[in-house]
Amino acid sequence: MHSFLSEKVKELSKYNIDIYGLEDKQxxxxxxxxxxxxxxxxxxxxxxxxxxxxxxxxxxxTMIQLQFHTEGAVTLTCDRSLETFEEPIHSDERIILKFGDHNExxxxxxxxxxRNTNRINVARYIFDFIALSLPTKKIHPSLRTEDDDLNLEDDEEEAILVYSSAESTDEQPEEEEPVDPRWEALKKLKGE
Known part of the structure; x- marks a missing residue:
């Protein structure tokens, strides 16, 4: 039991970065x-x-900027055939850690x-970035069609195009389109 726990700690300790005493450089x-x-x-x-x-x-x-570039492959189970397959992963992400008086x-x-943090562990960041890079539909490559290769963003763009074409046939002025309140808040922050 003890050796299992020490292996577990050893595996995740690979992702420890001691930040105490680091100079301001790369x-x-x-x-x-x-x-x-x-x-x-x-x-x-x-x-x-x-x-x-x-x-x-x-x-x-005042801060630490972390740039992560991850490449590899993970084994996934196909949603259709329940067969396992390897899905390549490629991820470029960043995290900014600002120094303050608490963690948030x-x-x-x-x-x-x-400010008193001596060490950070980046394992959770790396896992999150790998998970985010995975396709929303887990389909075995041999079963994939062009529709399966479309990602969520493409689907959203299609929906927007359909919506805008319907709007143009009604010939409503663009000014009447409701503005997302999040954009309004961002404009206020920018001072527009």
Whole structure:
């Protein structure tokens, strides 16, 4: 039992970055893992896979910027045939950690971390970026059609096009289109 726990700690400790005492400059880390990584994170989405992550850390007096480049493949189960297949993964993402007096997640990309933080573990960030890069429909490559290759963004664009063409046939002026309140809030922040 004890050796299992120490292996678990050892696997995730590969993703520790000691930030205490780092100078204000750029640092580079290369990390690589396989099935053990996915097992140790106690999640049900991915059981097997292998990947390499290149992390570029830029430290300044007020923040740490982390740039993640991940490549590899994970084993998924097809939603249609229930056969397993390898899905390639490719991800370029970033996280900004701002120094403050407490820990808080502000957005998906920006977090506040305590000034007293000595070490960060980037395993959860890497997993989240891998999970986000996976297709919404898990279809075996041999069963895929052009429709399956369309991602969610394409579907959204299609819906918008259909909506705008229907609007143009009614010949309603564009000014009457309701404005998303989030855009209004962003305009206020920009001072427009």
């Amino acid at each position: 640092y580079v880390y290369d990390m690589e893992s396989g099935d053990a990584f996915f097992e140790e994170l106690e999640q049900d989405l991915i059981e097997q896979g292998h990947f390499k992550t290149h992390v570029v850390l830029n430290k300044s007096a 997640e502000l957005t998906e990309e920006i977090e506040i971390i305590s």
